[in-house]
Amino acid sequence: MTAVTISLPEQIANLRRIAPEIVLCIFGMIVMIVDPFVKPASRRALGWLAFAGTLVALASVHVAAAEMGFAYSRLISTDNFSIFVHVIVIVAAGLAILGSIDYLDREGIQRGEYYALVLFATAGMGILAGANELITAFIGLEMSSISSYILCGFRRKAKESNEAAMKYFLLGSFATAFFLYGIAMIYGSTGTTFIDAAKAELERQLAANGHFPALAILGLGLIFVGLGFKVVAAPFQVYAPDVYEGAPSPVTALLASAPKAATFALMIRIFYVSFHSAGDIWFWVIWISAVLTMFIGNLGALVQTNVKRMLAYSSIAHAGYILVAFAASTELGIAAVLFYLAAYVLMKVGAFLVVTHVGQEGEKRLNLQDYAGLGMKQPALAACFSLFLLALLGLPATGGFLGKFFAFQGALDSARAHGGWVVALVIIAAVNSVIGAYYYVRVIVAMYFWPQSSDYTPTRVAPALVVALFIAAIGTLYLGIVPGRVHSLAESAAHSLPLQSAGSNGPSNAIVIAPPQNAR
């Protein structure tokens, strides 16, 4: 292959398009370099440094947004879609970092690499969100996964934390292997690993042969196994309760939210763009998975008395609701998924951060009983938690409701294409959200209606955590009361994806120019 010379302005544009990742990685490295020179007592300053990193990254999203387009030979696509997911992921990471600072002090594991790993994981998720090429996506996936394996086991002395890390690592490696295998098959049948080029090639083959290449479908299936694992879609959810319960709570907050958003973004690119014309085939995969995910998540959560584990199951259930919107296979569906993710990240991170605080030293107070009377002891904290729980439940005036609302709306809107099955899916989702009501409400019952348990003495909520909870709560209410702006951003994000057929019209004509990877 001949060396490609890239002009300086083009270089700069490329850098600008991945500005958030650059910022996150630089801050991660600074944290690691500074770490040895900081006295153990003042290591918490590194947390603030990392938080500043997420703020700068958030600002640098603007830089990227001003320079839309493909970066580095089309490996990365900086479009509205990628920008939207970047914001979600970075906000989640920032909140998780805020929640970690005092947590790590409390647990006696205040170390710089923790924050560095969070930043690297976030950078990986950013790559996932923008990847236009499957190997690049794989790199992003590995960056985020490997960092999170380590983060899961960060409470080295706690048995359950080690178990979580081990489980997550072993199963996660399997999942990424499946993903890689899927890439290989898609490459085998289309001769490209570019997401948009694969679309054109698949459509060409469909038009030529009248059917989809079986190898590509098999590849899609394997990719669904790999990514379904990351978004905890059934039947690949088995690890989630143990891992989420065992991981340090702020890590769980991050794990349950940001990777889900980033991985869903990649799934949308692969399913909606590459395999757009196979929508009738993968609709059923998503349909079945959505139903299973919702029931397993909700029924599992129903019987938990450990609040952290209950929230872990609830995040499975929420993956199911997102899959309902995903099944729509329309632009409206993408917008619904994105909006849901935005709302979900805020309320889920918020909920896990409350668990972080109430857990107290050693994360011993995770049971429902420990929440008894919290409403009287720490009214503000309990009110925040109630808000997050009600949002997860889907009560109007919270982001959770509008997430569900748009999801159901998006799914129903595709009824013309998918017929009654998608209506059935929405009804199943609706019934599930009532099942969900029971266990969310039960925590509120404990906080407000149960007599105060005597052996729990509330500790002061640290300022960093207050800020994090405040942001999450305000965001949840904002998305619930004036969701218009975010939803229209989600719509334009959805619109920025090249869904239409390459031949028919418009924006994805550029695919033709894509360098054929297997030119011989």
Place this chain on the structure above:
Amino acid sequence: MHAQASYLLTVVTFLPLFSVAALLVLRSDDHVWIRRIAFAASVGEFAVSLLLLRGFDSTDASYQFQEFYNWIGPSIHYHMGIDGISLFLVLLTTFLTPLAILCSWKSIQHNVKGFFISLLVIETAMIGVFVSLDLFLFFVFWEITLVPMYFLIGIWGHERRIYAAVKFILYTMFGSILMLVAILWLYHLTGTFDLPVIENILANSAPLSPTVELVLFGAFFLAFAIKVPLFPLHTWLPDAHTDAPTAGSVILAGVMLKLGTYGMLRFCLPLFPAAAHKLAPMIGVLAIIGIVYGALVATVQHDLKRLVAYTSVSHLGFVVLGIFAFNAVAMQGAIYQMLNHGVSTGALFIVVGMLYDRRHTHEISEFGGLATPMPVLMALFIFIALSSLALPPLNGFIGEFLILIGTFATHHAWASWAASGAVLSAIYLLWAYQRVALGEVTVEKNRALPDASGRERFILGTLAVVILFMGIASPYFTRPMEPAADALLQQMNNQLQRPQNAMRRGVPVKIGPHAVVLPAALAERQARP
């Protein structure tokens, strides 16, 4: 349109929420001022809501005081408006809330701030339900009513409050989530959430297929029937009432149950007239079962509060019957009975609450001969009980009479069965009164019970005056309802006379001043010489 008053509904709806903000800044142990401010705010809210009455044109059947702004995207609007059906329900809400606050003056002693905040939030949410003309907006308010009520029952309730609160919220949430799917389905079909626009589209340009209409009607109706509650979906109600604090019961029985019947009037009938007609016989029968069953079960209760709770099942059966009789007279009666029930049953719950404050029990056997130690309270009790059992000329009579006479015009059998409910109500209420108030004092410590205090006299006296006023000046209330009720029936008729519905259509005839729709068979019989 009445553009000059275009902010009034927003003000009326959200004023209680602003007073919540005022309450939030108070110290939580400053009980006196929390109560005072909550009461003052709710009285102010009532005064403001009276402005609606002044500006309301009672000859106009269309929505008044409309407000219309874009909210979310192109299809979800902030659309509010009231007509003759919702006008008095709003006033009922603003009227009962100060009384509910006043009757909790002494009985709520812990977490006082949270209690009054809950009451005021619930007021905003309920008014919001009554004034929303956008299905999305309506649903938001509809769901928000649940949470404060859940806290009211769960925190300040009696023995089995947790069970009652959870049952309450799960029951009602199940109904409403299916309604949400139906709302989204309607949006999918019509492209809007705006109620008048949807009505128009369904009536003219894109009528629903009978199956879809039936399914959508079912989803809406289920949500409302649970709320009403219609037999056999009523089982959450006795539990919720028995264990709710007095103010919770007053709001629950006084206003919240009406959200269900209001929903039927506002959504089920105009949107799905053919389905409503098709299912009306079944619904009518359920309503009658509710009337008789509620009355019979109330008769045998030994718990006074549970007894009053079951009377709601019976009385709301009347309202549903009046709505589904499809007849202008019965419909007006139903709307009027919604108000009467709110006032009378609210008052009954307040009386029960006053007895509870004194004795901390609801057991009838713990009372007996109470007229001796507290003549004033018991006199007010019997007055309220009489209004609830529909004694002329008190308010209950007007409502039930209109419902029965209207129903009789279309369904002889329904009216006859329902009338038995009126008789039964006399039995259970008078018998309960007799056991509580008359005869010798049976429990010794009841002898020393204090009679009604000034505050209690004020509450019950106000309610008694309103009861009497609503009884003798009923045209004042029914006149604004008439155009709305007529227009609703007219609209349903027009739709039923579309060709595909010709088989089911009824024939409108005039009986007195009111247009009455007779089923085809009956009309034929009348037309015969």
